[in-house]
Amino acid sequence: MSKMSEKSEFDRNDVEVRQIDNLYQGFFTLHGYQIRHKLFAGGWSDWFSREVLERGHAAAVLLYDPKLDQVVMVEQFRVGAYPTASSPWQLELVAGMLDKEGEDPEAVARREAGEEAGIRLGRVEKLYSYYPSAGGMTERIHLYIAQVDASQAGGIHGLASENEDILVHVLDRCDAMSLIESGRIDNAAALIALQWLALHIEPLRQRWLNGDQ
Incomplete structure (x- = not known):
């Protein structure tokens, strides 16, 4: 069993964002992402959609x-x-x-x-x-x-x-x-x-x- 690294093999440079849409603006903000990322087995994922809630920290x-x-x-x-x-x-x-x-x-x-x-x-x-x-x-x-x-x-x-x-x-x-x-x-x-x-x-x-x- 290999020792777990403190960091993932991937970082932000292994992600591509094609588009970000502002879906909703209220008490919270909702963004829609068109995105893809590198795969563990090599190559890239298909483009896919995800909604992301921006509520601050x-x-x-x-x-x-x-x-x-x-x-x-x-x-x-x-x-x-x-x-x-x-x-x-x-x-x-x-x-x-x-x-x-x-x-x-x-x-x-x-x-x-x-x-x-x-x-x-x-x-x-x-x-x-x-x-x-x-x-x-x-x-x-x-x-x-x-x-x-x-x-x-x-x-x-x-x-x-x-x-x-x-x-x-x-x-x-x-x-x-x-x-x-x-x-x-x-x-x-x-x-x-x-x-x-x-x-x-x-x-x-x-x-x-x-x-x-």
């Missing part, structure tokens, strides 16, 4: 109190969950869209923590940057974990101008993990961040409680 942050061993999460209505979920109110991480090109994702995480949870972030560490659904969206999520004082968290927050109605929850870490098992927490960013926390809990707490770099 986002930052999400897991708020964690190492002293109390608690996480702070938010609950809000999500229209995308409405057609299939028993309840479209999702238990999530604090998150927000990058409003402009080149905006610092960590700065967005700090801003959204104030707007959505009424709490200030202390130490912030980057976890991952990932595509939630690269088959049809350009969005990239920048995922963080941040140190907070969970005793200061609570209440209802959000911007009325953005139709936000956000309820803050403070959970013992073990209870949050149980909500993954029960299916109550079922969105990607929260699952990834909480599972990262489960794998790294001891060194993280030691580092943060001791003030280590």
Whole structure:
């Protein structure tokens, strides 16, 4: 078995775009691509059509109190969950869209923590940057974990101008993990961040409680 390379054998130069059409412009933008790409066995694919949702990029942050061993999460209505979920109110991480090109994702995480949870972030560490659904969206999520004082968290927050109605929850870490098992927490960013926390809990707490770099 060969060792997996850190990069694919292909890159952007192995793709050809014949045409891009603007199919829809609203809260999100939908583009239609006429595209082809190189094949693993050699040669090129046929030309084919794909629709791509342009919804911008986002930052999400897991708020964690190492002293109390608690996480702070938010609950809000999500229209995308409405057609299939028993309840479209999702238990999530604090998150927000990058409003402009080149905006610092960590700065967005700090801003959204104030707007959505009424709490200030202390130490912030980057976890991952990932595509939630690269088959049809350009969005990239920048995922963080941040140190907070969970005793200061609570209440209802959000911007009325953005139709936000956000309820803050403070959970013992073990209870949050149980909500993954029960299916109550079922969105990607929260699952990834909480599972990262489960794998790294001891060194993280030691580092943060001791003030280590």
